[in-house]
Amino acid sequence: MKLRLRPVSARDEGAFLSATRRSRGLHRPWVAPPTTVQGFHDFLEVGPSRERLLLWGRDGPAEELLGYFSLGEIVRGSFNSAYLGYWGVVPHAGSGLMASGMRLLLRHAFTATRLHRVEANIQPDNRASIALAHRAGFRKEGLSARYLKVGGRWRDHERWAMTVEDWRGRSR
Numbered sequence: 402m403k404l405r406l407r408p409v410s411a412r413d414e415g416a417f418l419s420a421t422r423r424s425r426g427l428h429r430p431w432v433a434p435p436t437t438v439q440g441f442h443d444f445l446e447v448g449p450s451r452e453r454l455l456l457w458g459r460d461g462p463a464e465e466l467l468g469y470f471s472l473g474e475i476v477r478g479s480f481n482s483a484y485l486g487y488w489g490v491v492p493h494a495g496s497g498l499m500a501s502g503m504r505l506l507l508r509h510a511f512t513a514t515r516l517h518r519v520e521a522n523i524q525p526d527n528r529a530s531i532a533l534a535h536r537a538g539f540r541k542e543g544l545s546a547r548y549l550k551v552g553g554r555w556r557d558h559e560r561w562a563m564t565v566e567d568w569r570g571r572s573r
Contacts, residue, residue: 402460404498406470406505409453414441416466417455420490430552431527432488434469450475452483452514456502466490467498470506472514482518483510487530494529503537508572511565518565522548522558534561538571 409417418441421434428434435444447453452475456468468490472483485506489499510516521539523530535541539561547555 402458402498404456404458404467404501404505406454406456406502406509409445409455409469411445413455413466414438417441420466424488424490424494427491427494428488431524431530432486433552434488454506454509456498456505458498467493468502470502472506472510472516472519475514475516480518481516482520483514483516485510485519485521487521487533499533500536503533507537507563507568511568516565518562520560520562522560524551524556525559531559531561537563538567539563540567 418436418438421428421436424434425436435441444453450473452472454470454472455466456470457464458467459465469486469488471486473486475483487499487503487506493499507519510519519539521530521534522545523534525531525544540563542560542562545558545560548558549556
């Protein structure tokens with residue numbers, strides 16, 4: 402399957418909402434992507450410190466939405482870092498396509514976006530997301546207690562990170 406990443410746009414509304422609606426069971430309690438038209442329009446309102454990218458796959462004439470990645474809270478200067486978010490969609494969960502998408506995303510983060518560090522904060526019980534980060538070469542740096550409010554509750558998160566030097570070492 403040929404994969405590509407591209408920014409989220411208004412033309413993605415139908416495919417995006419269809420994917421998030423059918424993937425509710427996969428996403429909860431880890432993330433809560435928009436499942437309504439208004440939620441999608443609110444989601445599109447992003448500031449300059451965030452990139453939201455959709456993973457598309459083509460295996461024949463039609464493209465299919467396979468997942469989502471975000472580089473958020475991008476801070477330049479001596480920090481030059483961003484926070485990574487991601488989720489896949491049903492029926493592709495467990496297929497390895499998000500791992501391929503993660504490789505595309507990291508190449509984008511460290512070359513086109515020119516980041517020095519990417520950090521992913523993952524709830525400790527989210528084994529699939531932790532496995533994806535680990536396979537991609539992220540290293541666990543610690544635990545942040547009650548770090549993010551997800552689903553109305555403050556939840557602990559493991560902190561996983563990768564620097565451009567780590568990425569270069571893995572890409573050789």
